Amino acid sequence: MLLVSQLIVYPIKSLGGIGLQNARVTDRGLEHDRRWMLIDANNRFLSQREHAQLALFSIIILDTGLEVTCRSDGAALLIPFVPQTKQMIDVSIWDDTCPGQIVSNEANEWFSKKAGMDCRLVYMPDDVHRQTDSRYTDADGITSFSDAYPALLIGQASLDDLNSRLAEALPMNRFRPNIVFTGGDPYSEDIMNHISINGADMYGVKLCARCVLTTIDQDTATKGKEPLKTLSQYRRKGAKILFGQNLMMTAGGTISVGDELQVHTTHTEERFIVGPQITEA
Template sequence: MLRVSQLFIYPIKSLGGIALDTAQLTDRGLQHDRRWMLIDENNRFLSQREHAQMALFKIELEADSLKVTYTTDGSHINIPFTPQKQDLLDVTIWDDTCTGQLVSDVADAWFTVKLGIPARLVYMPDETHRATDPRYTTQGTIASFADAYPALLIGQASLDDLNKRLAEPLPMNRFRPNIVFEGGEPYSEDLMDHIRINGIDMYGVKLCARCIMTTIDQQTAIKYKEPLKTLARYRRKDNKILFGQNLAFNSTGMLNIGDEINVLSQHTEERFLIGDTTATSAV
């Protein structure tokens, strides 16, 4: 039996994550997940890929705000859920451009000082509908400021298998999933096509290509060679290193730790098959 074992959100893109026991699924992902984003002077998103120190910002959910703590010096700032400014502007995430709303001058100044580079914080208002890639998702599927899709699913067995191949085991936070499940074989998520969790239908749409961000220790911001060095030996396909499955969905509801995952259909397309380690069964 497959069951949800962990739930995570990352309210400000590329900053620390928050573990939850229960999460509201919205039209663009888990509630609060990547609804905020830091941008540079050109309105382009900032990422740990170029600024590893972003890992050192930890986030807590409070009643009506995000509490962001910079662990290097212990200072913190509270970001109200409702932006204090009304200014809208076009922001860029990879090849996408969508509308973001500036949050506050105070937040901009604080992040600029802590990061040592010009930075502004933007929020994605409900009116912004950022479409996902139509090659892999149905019309009307939208995402937050996440890289490309509404959610990411990883099996605990997959990480356990990877860790057996590493000299030093890694925590799940290197891979920044939204939903982690226990049970099944390593990489069984690769083949999940249509799944149902707590009455919510979800669809595996694309295996997740991994980047240098997985090599950044989320506690120290130090970069290493792993896990990409090891993953490249057995999880490479079409010059991409793959780990985890991107999800899309067309309904909302609640997800809880302990929820059963029912696999209703599996992928048969070649793009979901990776070598000998791809599981032949998702149950």
């Protein structure tokens, strides 16, 4: 049996994640996931890839909004769920451009000071629909400020297999998944197509290509060579190193840690196959 073991959201893109016991499913991901984002002077998203210090911001969800703590000095900021400005600007995430709402001057000043660079905080209102890549999803698929898709699924067995190959085991937070499950074989998530959790339907659409963010220690913001060095030896397909499955979601319902993950169909296309694979979940 496959069981959900972790649910994680990252309310502000590329900052710390929050482990949850329950999460509401929306068509653009788990509720609150990557609905906020830091941008630079050119309105481009900021990421740990270039700014590892972003790992040092922790977040908790309160009834009134997000509480962000800068772990380097303990300073905290409350970000209300409703932005304090009406200013909308076009922001860019990779090759995409979509509207974002400036949250507040206070947030801009606080993050600029604590991150040590000029930045602003934007929010994605409900009426902003950022499309996913139509090569892999339906044309009406949407996502938040995530890199490309609403959610990421990884099996604990996959991380366990990777860690068996490493000199020092790494935690799951290096890979920033939204849903982690136990049971099954390593990399069984690769070929999952239609799955459901507590009646919420989800669809695997593309294996996740991994980048240098996975080499950043989320507790210290220091960089290393792993896990990419080891993953490249057995999880490379063409120029990409693959670990985890990107998901689309159908809005509705709540999922919880301990729920059963049911696999209804699996992929057979070559692009989902990386080395020897199981045929049943």
